[in-house]
Amino acid sequence: MMAPFRRKKSNKEFPVKVCTYDSELEFHLEHRATGGFLFDLICRTIGLRETWYFGLRYVDKKGYKSWLKMDKKVLDQHINLSNPEGCVFMFMAKFFPENVQEELVQEVTQHMFFLQIKEAILSMEVYCPPEASVLLASYAVQAKYGDYDEAVCKPGMLISENLLPQRVIDQYQMTPQMWEERIKTWYADHRGMSRDEAEMEYLKIAQDLDMFGVNYFPITNKKNTEVYVGVTALGLNIYTKENKLTPMTTFPWNEIRNISFDGKKFFVKTNEEKGNSVATTFYSEKARTNKELLDLCVGNHELYMKRRKPDTMEIQQMKAQAKEEKHRRHIERN
Structure with missing residues (x-):
C-alpha cells in the first residue's frame, strides 16, 4: 500500500x-x-x-x-x-486499552491491535498457554479465510501457516496434522463471524494474558537486585528477573502521587494513610531508559484518567458511526 x-x-x-x-x-x-x-x-x-x-x-x-x-x-x-x-x-x-471491547471503536484500530498482538504471541514476546494458543489460532484463521468450508480447507492447508508459538509446538509430541485438526475443530465453530468480529474475539482472549500490554524495563532495586518494572494501562508492576508473569509488587495509578527520575535513578512516590507519601527508588543502567519509562508512565496515566471521564463528542461520534457501519454490514451479510 x-x-x-x-x-x-x-x-x-x-x-x-x-x-x-x-x-x-x-x-x-x-x-x-x-x-x-x-x-x-x-x-x-x-x-x-x-x-x-x-x-x-x-x-x-x-x-x-x-x-x-x-x-x-x-x-x-x-x-x-x-x-x-x-x-x-x-x-x-504504544499504549493499550483496559478493555478492548469497550474502548476500541474503529475497525482499523482493532485490526492494528490484532496484528500486533498476534505477532507478539507468535514470536513468544507475550506468553500464551497451549489451549489459548489453539483457540486464538482458530480465530486468526476465521479472520483470514472466513467461514470453514471443507472443500476449500483441505488437509495440509493450515500446516504452512504460522499459527502457533514454537514453544507450544515443542511442548507436545504432536504432528503438524494433529495441530491442524485441533485448530480446525475450533475454527468450524466460528461460522458466521465476520473478520472484525473474529479479531475482536481474539483480542478479548489475548487481553487476559499476563503479559498483554506490559512494557518491561530491566532495573535494580535498592538492594541491588535485578528486577523488571512493567508499565501497564492500570499502573506499574515490579517483577522478579525469573518471572515476568506474576508481579511481586503493584503500584496502581490511583495510588501513585508522583513519578520522576534523576539521571539513572527512578522514583515512584505513592500515597499512604494520613496523607503521607512513600518514595521507592529504582536504578537503571542508562538515563535514557528512565526517559522512556517516564514517557510511558505519563501517557498511560493520562489515558487512565481519560477513561474515567465521560466520552468526548469525538468519541461519541465515532461510536455512533461504528455502530451504524456494523449494523449495515450485518444486514448485507444476512
Whole structure:
C-alpha cells in the first residue's frame, strides 16, 4: 500500500518509509517536518482516528529503539540517515486499552491491535498457554479465510501457516496434522463471524494474558537486585528477573502521587494513610531508559484518567458511526 500522493523530490526533502504490521507507506518530508506532522499524515492515510494509542518506533544512530517525539523535528531525533531505505519507522501501538471491547471503536484500530498482538504471541514476546494458543489460532484463521468450508480447507492447508508459538509446538509430541485438526475443530465453530468480529474475539482472549500490554524495563532495586518494572494501562508492576508473569509488587495509578527520575535513578512516590507519601527508588543502567519509562508512565496515566471521564463528542461520534457501519454490514451479510 503506497501513500495516496507522490510529489517531486526536492533537495529540501528526505524519504521516509513507514511499516505497519500489514503494509508499507512511503513519504517525502520537508527537512523541518515534525514527528507530529508525519504521525498525522500516516493516520490520515490509513483512516485512523483513535490516534492516542499509537506511536512511531525506530532505531536511532546508536542502535537504541526509540519513540519518535511529536513536538520535535524528525531530523533532530538522532535518525539513522545512512540507511539506504531512508528513515524507517514502525507505526504501532504504544499504549493499550483496559478493555478492548469497550474502548476500541474503529475497525482499523482493532485490526492494528490484532496484528500486533498476534505477532507478539507468535514470536513468544507475550506468553500464551497451549489451549489459548489453539483457540486464538482458530480465530486468526476465521479472520483470514472466513467461514470453514471443507472443500476449500483441505488437509495440509493450515500446516504452512504460522499459527502457533514454537514453544507450544515443542511442548507436545504432536504432528503438524494433529495441530491442524485441533485448530480446525475450533475454527468450524466460528461460522458466521465476520473478520472484525473474529479479531475482536481474539483480542478479548489475548487481553487476559499476563503479559498483554506490559512494557518491561530491566532495573535494580535498592538492594541491588535485578528486577523488571512493567508499565501497564492500570499502573506499574515490579517483577522478579525469573518471572515476568506474576508481579511481586503493584503500584496502581490511583495510588501513585508522583513519578520522576534523576539521571539513572527512578522514583515512584505513592500515597499512604494520613496523607503521607512513600518514595521507592529504582536504578537503571542508562538515563535514557528512565526517559522512556517516564514517557510511558505519563501517557498511560493520562489515558487512565481519560477513561474515567465521560466520552468526548469525538468519541461519541465515532461510536455512533461504528455502530451504524456494523449494523449495515450485518444486514448485507444476512
